[in-house]
Amino acid sequence: MVQRTQPPVTVDRSAPQPPRSSGDGSPGLRRHPGRNRYGERTGVAYLFLSPWVLGALLLTVGPMLASLYLSFTDYDLLTTPRWVGLENYRRLFADDPRFLAAIWVTVRYVLLSTPLKLVAALAVAMLLNRASRAQGVYRSAFYAPSLLGASVAVALVWRVIFDNGGVVDRALSAVGIHTGGWVSSPRYALLVLVALGVWQFGAPMVIFLAGLKQIPRELYDASAMDGAGWWRTFRSVTLPMLSPVILFNLVLETIHAFQAFTGAFVVSSGRGGPSDSTLFYTLYLYQKGFTEYRMGYASAMAWILVLVIAAVTALLFRTARLWVFYAGEDPR
Amino acid sequence: MTVTGMAAGGGEILTTGGTGAGRGVGADRRLRRLAWHVTCLLLLAGLLYPMAWLLASSVKPANEILSSLSLLPRTVILDNYAEVFSGASGVSVWRFLANSLVVSVGSVIGNVVSCALAAYAFSWLRFRLRGPLFAFMIATIMLPIHVLLVPQYTVFQQLDLVDTFWPLILPKLLATDAFFVFLMVQFMRGLPRELGDAARIDGCGPVRVFAHIVLPLSRPALVTTAIFTFIWSWNDFLSQLIYLNTPDNYTLPLALRLFIDQTSQTSYGAMMAMSVLTLLPIGLFFFAFQRLLVEGVATTGMNG
Numbered sequence: 001m002v003q004r005t006q007p008p009v010t011v012d013r014s015a016p017q018p019p020r021s022s023g024d025g026s027p028g029l030r031r032h033p034g035r036n037r038y039g040e041r042t043g044v045a046y047l048f049l050s051p052w053v054l055g056a057l058l059l060t061v062g063p064m065l066a067s068l069y070l071s072f073t074d075y076d077l078l079t080t081p082r083w084v085g086l087e088n089y090r091r092l093f094a095d096d097p098r099f100l101a102a103i104w105v106t107v108r109y110v111l112l113s114t115p116l117k118l119v120a121a122l123a124v125a126m127l128l129n130r131a132s133r134a135q136g137v138y139r140s141a142f143y144a145p146s147l148l149g150a151s152v153a154v155a156l157v158w159r160v161i162f163d164n165g166g167v168v169d170r171a172l173s174a175v176g177i178h179t180g181g182w183v184s185s186p187r188y189a190l191l192v193l194v195a196l197g198v199w200q201f202g203a204p205m206v207i208f209l210a211g212l213k214q215i216p217r218e219l220y221d222a223s224a225m226d227g228a229g230w231w232r233t234f235r236s237v238t239l240p241m242l243s244p245v246i247l248f249n250l251v252l253e254t255i256h257a258f259q260a261f262t263g264a265f266v267v268s269s270g271r272g273g274p275s276d277s278t279l280f281y282t283l284y285l286y287q288k289g290f291t292e293y294r295m296g297y298a299s300a301m302a303w304i305l306v307l308v309i310a311a312v313t314a315l316l317f318r319t320a321r322l323w324v325f326y327a328g329e330d331p332r
Numbered sequence: 333m334t335v336t337g338m339a340a341g342g343g344e345i346l347t348t349g350g351t352g353a354g355r356g357v358g359a360d361r362r363l364r365r366l367a368w369h370v371t372c373l374l375l376l377a378g379l380l381y382p383m384a385w386l387l388a389s390s391v392k393p394a395n396e397i398l399s400s401l402s403l404l405p406r407t408v409i410l411d412n413y414a415e416v417f418s419g420a421s422g423v424s425v426w427r428f429l430a431n432s433l434v435v436s437v438g439s440v441i442g443n444v445v446s447c448a449l450a451a452y453a454f455s456w457l458r459f460r461l462r463g464p465l466f467a468f469m470i471a472t473i474m475l476p477i478h479v480l481l482v483p484q485y486t487v488f489q490q491l492d493l494v495d496t497f498w499p500l501i502l503p504k505l506l507a508t509d510a511f512f513v514f515l516m517v518q519f520m521r522g523l524p525r526e527l528g529d530a531a532r533i534d535g536c537g538p539v540r541v542f543a544h545i546v547l548p549l550s551r552p553a554l555v556t557t558a559i560f561t562f563i564w565s566w567n568d569f570l571s572q573l574i575y576l577n578t579p580d581n582y583t584l585p586l587a588l589r590l591f592i593d594q595t596s597q598t599s600y601g602a603m604m605a606m607s608v609l610t611l612l613p614i615g616l617f618f619f620a621f622q623r624l625l626v627e628g629v630a631t632t633g634m635n636g
């Protein structure tokens with residue numbers, strides 16, 4: 001699933017090709033063992049690759065298998081893991097209302113923040129897509145929140161701005177809307193985090209802008225010649241030509257949103273409140289694993305997250321056949 | 333401001349509603365351009381307001397912070413910063429800063445070195461398992477770290493490395509940030525192959541081709557990797573939260589969190605000042621390298 005999410009803007013979508021003709025195939029050539037057909041020792045390649053191989057084995061593959069095993073056990077870090085079969089998974093879905101709450105909160109967050117973020121990104125990208133020297137400066141400025149937004153410091157600002165009697169509360173009260181502090185309200189607390197997520201629309205915006213620049217001008221000329229208005233041009237030229245980039249941003253931002261953590265942790269002081277209204281999936285996983293030390297339970301949660309993300313990604317690609325437009329073979 | 337007339341015409345279809353009337357009339361076009369700048373600037377003002385508010389709050393007395401919408405403080409005070417530099421939980425803020433620097437700089441060195449080595453192998457060298465290993469590497473880009481968190485933690489705990497910086501730096505030394513490997517592979521594949529061939533004829537082995545040709549030419553990719561690694565590890569919260577347990581080892585994000593939970597509204601000021609200090613290095617990097625950063629996102633689809 002993942003290979004296809006390579007950036008649309010860069011050129012290749014395949015694994016790296018050998019520089020010239022493929023070194024493997026040619027049947028008539030007998031090769032010296034340990035050397036390729038240029039007589040180079042291939043062992044050198046593995047030498048260069050060794051840190052990565054070590055990391056992949058010890059820090060990725062190993063832990064993945066370990067956490068799969070742990071998800072079928074009771075494990076508190078102190079005693080040896082005790083095999084319990086599917087008990088963790090059963091308990092999650094049958095006996096743990098907070099887990100179900102966490103799923104619901106996360107799903108709502110993904111469904112709210114991702115589309116809003118992408119719409120904002122596309123709108124601003126289209127606004128900026130204009131020949132002007134100032135474009136570069138504006139583009140950078142709109143991008144800035146994407147760099148800052150992951151910081152605890154920014155989440156903290158959000159917490160204070162949306163607090164009871166804070167800036168947002170005052171501003172809304174001034175126009176007659178009395179919501180109180182959003183941070184302490186089970187109804188609005190999630191919106192604080194959605195706002196924080198959408199605020200960081202700069203990164204997908206930059207990607208959209210790069211995509212917009214690749215749409216051939218002739219299409220717009222032809223569209224203008226046919227007397228198409230703005231909306232028609234947008235629907236019939238911009239959207240279809242941009243659809244591969246939209247898919248790319250959609251997949252990336254969705255995966256990203258499922259894993260949101262810092263904002264919720266800071267805004268709710270690590271508790272996910274009020275009334276579990278900001279209990280993100282990852283936050284609940286953290287609580288189970290690293291404050292209650294129920295490592296087996298947390299591992300089961302982690303694997304469910306992996307499966308959900310994989311399923312959602314696969315689903316997005318499946319629907320892509322219906323709405324992503326590749327002009328001939330090549331969208332450019 | 334000069335605008336090439338042809339391109340501006342194309343932009344208008346997308347931007348200002350393309351009324352179609354009066355294109356090419358100088359005054360009309362100037363007006364439209366002005367409207368465009370005003371729109372952009374207004375949007376930016378709204379977008380960046382929270383950051384301006386933070387900056388202003390850091391020099392306001394505590395009672396003004398929460399409620400005031402105004403960006404201009406009635407009185408500018410530096411007490412908040414003084415309070416920050418007096419430390420938290422008996423630890424100096426310089427200590428937090430130094431810890432953050434150790435983690436970030438360590439991560440940068442680890443990432444640049446290990447990812448460059450791996451990327452060179454994937455892009456310039458031929459070996460049997462290249463296809464499958466490359467596919468696996470790409471697949472790990474999207475893997476949620478949460479599935480690795482628990483077992484990695486138990487490993488580092490067994491090695492007695494919890495509450496040290498190693499669990500944060502070691503993975504970078506082993507090129508686990510597959511994204512940057514991918515970024516460098518893309519870059520190195522674009523380098524002129526002839527240079528390598530020429531060097532090979534002159535008797536250079538793969539090691540010298542790497543050191544004398546590929547590495548120097550890959551500077552833009554290395555710098556992009558370095559900056560993004562710095563900013564991401566500077567901002568990183570989850571893994572630092574898990575691995576660093578004593579205030580002596582806290583990094584800035586953890587110290588800030590300590591502040592949040594300890595403070596009442598009366599010391600909001602210090603919290604704001606500390607937030608500014610935390611964001612300052614990112615701001616500086618941004619101003620110094622904004623072009624490179626944005627280009628990096630545009631060409632690789634990188635997503636902070």
